[in-house]
Amino acid sequence: MNGYIKQVEYALPERQVTNEEIAALNSKWTTEKILEKTGISRRHVADPQTTASDLAFQAASKIVGRSVPPETVDLLVFCTQSPDYVLPTTACILQERLGIPTSCAAFDFNQGCSGYIYGLSIVQSMIRAGQSRRALLLTGETYSKWMDPADFSVATIFGDAGTATLIDAEENETAFIGPFIYGTDGSGADRLIVGGSGARAMENDPCLGRIPEDMDKGKLFMDGPEIFAFTTRKIPSTLKKFLNENQWTMDDFDYVIFHQANKFMIYSLRKLCRITEVKLIVDMERTGNTVSNTIPIILSDMKGNHVLQSGDRLLLVGFGVGYSWGACRIVWK
């Protein structure tokens, strides 16, 4: 038994924050400079009443109850770092809202920019183990709720979104999802962090030591340059290992989709990984960095624009907060 991606949908909050709005907060910045530096012209931001699970629900509703009867879903996995509550599990709330049967397995997992790779791996593993025949992999993120709008290092980059990926099982020896490769380096945990967001008190938390004195330690902090440096150190060698282990070259892929972190990072990785321009998909100008949502948003757009064809081989690569990174191959069915 193997899983394959049958449908991908996404939802964005209505409100959009433009570069003009951000530039108005700081006289040193211009709309052109923000676009040039980030590759982003606008990002969608959830209103105070809308959560990541609401966005994932909107995306899932484009699948469940339309092309897919809810009673056929037996697994619901939700990737988020913006859960509705510390407890209960947000996936349980989504199961009820989507009308999926109570016999379904549902759980959250906490990953950021590598989350979609992890989600595909979890679902594929459960399908191969005979524990699921139809799964919904949901991602949802609202980093805007942890951000200081005046902190340009994050306000210019991040946007909110939710996605839903329907993965069906099939009696087939061909693996449409996988293999995978992963990496983890917790020494970078303090480079992208929200202090006080869990059980650890902010007072004397060594993980918050890098945050400048004049910054609110309870807000999203990002050391962008170091995360960039980590990515350029780790991702090229990881992909080289992945290709070598599977006796592939970049010629064995029709498209490469990196997590859409920012323009500089994607183009630097393209150069370091020797990827031709035609294979590299870049799509972040109107949505920004939506964390675990960036890769499925691209897949959905590629499908919607009739770019993806049956048999296309894609290399998906996620990296960031944690540090955590991962890559996998998928074949579009």
Added chain:
Amino acid sequence: MKKEDFIKELEEIFIVEHGTLRENSKLKDIDIDSTSMLGLVAYLAGELELEVDTDQLRKAETVRDLIALTDGKVQ
């Protein structure tokens, strides 16, 4: 790469007028925000293919210090 060309690249990254920077220019005199720093890391890693240590980068006080971090790729 020649030092003059590297300095021109720095001027682009830091968005300062051409001819502004010299080897002895102090970085504290330039308004280097986190995004400009990110651009610098992107250039060093992507174009010069250097393994960048941002802690070392942040300790740099002058353009000359930045050149010293390029492992001889800028001369």
